[in-house]
Amino acid sequence: AFGRGSARDADLEALEEVLIEGDVGVRATQDLLAGLRGLPAEQRNAAGMTRALRSRMRALLADVPPETASLPKTPWVVLVVGVNGVGKTTTIGKLAARHRAAGRSVLLVAGDTFRAAAIEQLGVWAERADCQIVKQGPGSDPSSVVFDGMSAAVARGVDVVLIDTAGRLHTKVNLMEELKKVRRVVDRVLPGAPHEVLLVVDATTGQNAVSQARTFAGAVDVTGVILTKLDGSARGGVVVAISHELGLPVRYVGVGESVADLQPFDPDAYVDALLA
Amino acid sequence: SLSDKLEGVFRRIRGTGKLTEANIEEAMRDVRMALLEADVHFQVTKSFIEKVRERALGQEVLRALSPEQHLIKIVHEELVGVMGGAAGKLELSGDVPAVIMLVGLQGSGKTTTAAKLAKHLLDARKRRPYLVPLDLSRPAAIQQLKTLAAQVGEGCGVYDTPDQGGNPVQIARDAVTKARNAGFETVILDTAGRLAIDEKLMGELRSVRDAVKPRQTIFVADAMTGQDAVAVAKGFRDGVGIDGVVLSKMEGDARGGAALSIYATVQKPLLFVGVGEKLDALEIFHPDRVASRILG
Ligand SMILES: Nc1nc2c(ncn2[C@@H]2O[C@H](COP(=O)(O)OP(=O)(O)OP(=O)(O)O)[C@@H](O)[C@H]2O)c(=O)[nH]1
Ligand SMILES: Nc1nc2c(ncn2[C@@H]2O[C@H](COP(=O)(O)OP(=O)(O)OP(=O)(O)O)[C@@H](O)[C@H]2O)c(=O)[nH]1
Ligand SMILES: [Mg+2]
Numbered sequence: 001a002f003g004r005g006s007a008r009d010a011d012l013e014a015l016e017e018v019l020i021e022g023d024v025g026v027r028a029t030q031d032l033l034a035g036l037r038g039l040p041a042e043q044r045n046a047a048g049m050t051r052a053l054r055s056r057m058r059a060l061l062a063d064v065p066p067e068t069a070s071l072p073k074t075p076w077v078v079l080v081v082g083v084n085g086v087g088k089t090t091t092i093g094k095l096a097a098r099h100r101a102a103g104r105s106v107l108l109v110a111g112d113t114f115r116a117a118a119i120e121q122l123g124v125w126a127e128r129a130d131c132q133i134v135k136q137g138p139g140s141d142p143s144s145v146v147f148d149g150m151s152a153a154v155a156r157g158v159d160v161v162l163i164d165t166a167g168r169l170h171t172k173v174n175l176m177e178e179l180k181k182v183r184r185v186v187d188r189v190l191p192g193a194p195h196e197v198l199l200v201v202d203a204t205t206g207q208n209a210v211s212q213a214r215t216f217a218g219a220v221d222v223t224g225v226i227l228t229k230l231d232g233s234a235r236g237g238v239v240v241a242i243s244h245e246l247g248l249p250v251r252y253v254g255v256g257e258s259v260a261d262l263q264p265f266d267p268d269a270y271v272d273a274l275l276a
Numbered sequence: 277s278l279s280d281k282l283e284g285v286f287r288r289i290r291g292t293g294k295l296t297e298a299n300i301e302e303a304m305r306d307v308r309m310a311l312l313e314a315d316v317h318f319q320v321t322k323s324f325i326e327k328v329r330e331r332a333l334g335q336e337v338l339r340a341l342s343p344e345q346h347l348i349k350i351v352h353e354e355l356v357g358v359m360g361g362a363a364g365k366l367e368l369s370g371d372v373p374a375v376i377m378l379v380g381l382q383g384s385g386k387t388t389t390a391a392k393l394a395k396h397l398l399d400a401r402k403r404r405p406y407l408v409p410l411d412l413s414r415p416a417a418i419q420q421l422k423t424l425a426a427q428v429g430e431g432c433g434v435y436d437t438p439d440q441g442g443n444p445v446q447i448a449r450d451a452v453t454k455a456r457n458a459g460f461e462t463v464i465l466d467t468a469g470r471l472a473i474d475e476k477l478m479g480e481l482r483s484v485r486d487a488v489k490p491r492q493t494i495f496v497a498d499a500m501t502g503q504d505a506v507a508v509a510k511g512f513r514d515g516v517g518i519d520g521v522v523l524s525k526m527e528g529d530a531r532g533g534a535a536l537s538i539y540a541t542v543q544k545p546l547l548f549v550g551v552g553e554k555l556d557a558l559e560i561f562h563p564d565r566v567a568s569r570i571l572g
């Protein structure tokens with residue numbers, strides 16, 4: 001893609017491969033590398049270009065606001081959404097434990113009423129994180145469970161509500177409508193809620209993650225992203241486009257299947273790992 | 277779309293005179309971009325473009341009346357040619373029960389696919405399936421498969437994996453014995469999701485394989501997988517061995533380049549695609565459909 005010949009072109013090609021193979025995507029890669037063309041001669045080597053690339057990438061990733069000691073509002077309501085199998089339920093368990101460790105009371109809402117054993121799965125996490133759970137039988141209306149959960153949270157004065165939803169492909173209009181209804185129900189019980197809408201994205205996902213983010217954001221006003229399964233070989237480079245094109249900051253990363261395997265997003269460490 | 281891009285390339289070319297190697301090179305860049313945007317792996321794309329370039333530089337494009345149509349035709353043919361080699365039937369001949377072991381990354385769709393396969397075997401191939409929950413770590417995973425087994429219905433059995441204790445090797449052995457004694461034709465082992473780079477868990481998978489000698493080890497991968505498809509496919513291929521592939525969640529709008537990346541890496545049949553969450557949402561893999569989708 002850069003012609004043949006000069007050492008600088010070989011370096012650019014090597015960087016292009018690193019970015020593409022990290023799932024940064026063709027367009028974002030081209031923009032990032034185009035920015036290197038203006039480098040002065042003495043910086044046009046592998047080390048200089050990597051350094052310049054690192055700072056350009058870092059600039060595309062939104063800064064992560066530090067976790068505050070106290071919640072801006074209570075109950076603080078978090079709605080967790082995303083396509084099938086990305087790690088929503090597991091991530092809720094991890095988030096619950098984090099809030100519990102900070103001394104807060106937590107209530108989980110079993111909003112996935114469709115998938116086999118989804119409610120039981122969240123129930124195990126409620127036990128592990130020592131928190132309350134509101135659920136109904138399988139096949140019940142998700143909006144009804146969410147209404148119950150929100151009402152209970154307000155009545156009991158819990159600090160944090162984490163709402164689990166069923167995985168759904170963003171292309172399924174009826175399922176996206178169902179999600180919009182869930183969000184409306186939350187706001188109806190507690191105006192202004194949900195205070196966070198977190199889109200869970202699997203680090204192994206390719207460019208489809210951008211389309212997922214765009215559609216979910218359009219439907220339910222996503223406020224942030226959680227990138228899971230970063231303990232694998234995938235780099236989740238799609239978050240560069242998601243952060244830059246859609247303005248969605250990455251808040252946390254999932255790095256394993258146990259309750260402690262959740263870390264606040266560190267953009268510098270992230271870029272280093274991607275360019276390694 | 278790729279055809280629009282190539283049309284633009286060739287319109288410019290025709291304005292300047294006859295087709296040359298340099299012109300074809302510009303078109304190759306557009307084809308390359310289309311494949312990368314469809315999530316086909318960087319290196320797999322490179323090899324594929326080399327094959328296409330060879331044919332494109334042949335007289336068939338350089339003289340063609342509509343070079344962009346001709347080039348699209350070559351790319352599509354090459355893609356279908358590669359993917360076409362990938363279509364295959366699930367072979368279950370030999371010892372009874374035939375054991376199928378499903379493997380793959382976390383969340384790729386193994387448990388759901390296990391139940392779908394059971395339903396397919398029962399309905400389409402008159403083979404009674406015996407489902408075996410072997411995921412002892414994920415919360416409520418055993419319950420998930422037991423619930424799905426009940427949904428598959430009459431004729432489908434499920435091993436009563438205990439909620440606590442036991443290990444996958446001993447459970448797999450006991451399950452195959454029970455299935456054989458009860459006359460089931462097929463055993464389907466649903467394993468826990470794991471990273472291909474997890475040495476310990478890949479070792480566990482090998483132990484299960486050695487204990488029950490599956491007729492088919494099927495790699496279940498998510499259709500939206502990006503560049504990591506090659507590393508993961510390699511990991512499972514070299515770590516436990518892959519006899520066939522199922523691509524899940526294909527009914528979405530992911531371009532599905534992972535199909536090409538995985539096939540190029542494992543060279544084993546792409547048996548089925550998952551096209552939904554319900555148990556009847558399993559289809560035979562169609563190479564021409566996947567090729568058209570990758571090209572966009
Ligand atoms: N290695 C790894 N596995 C993870 C991570 N997060 C979740 N998982 C695993 O991914 C699989 C799916 O997780 P779930 O929490 O069920 O995903 P989900 O989005 O709720 O799935 P659905 O509700 O079916 O859409 C499980 O096996 C989890 O243990 C992570 O950060 N790293
Ligand atoms: N839309 C869609 N969803 C699917 C398909 N196949 C599976 N799923 C969903 O993907 C999610 C994950 O499926 P599972 O069967 O739990 O995946 P798994 O590989 O067993 O997950 P682990 O055991 O945690 O590794 C669930 O929400 C399934 O309903 C499919 O073909 N299409
Ligand atoms: Mg879930």
Ligand SMILES: [Mg+2]
Binds near residue numbers: 388417466468469
């Ligand atoms: Mg499973």
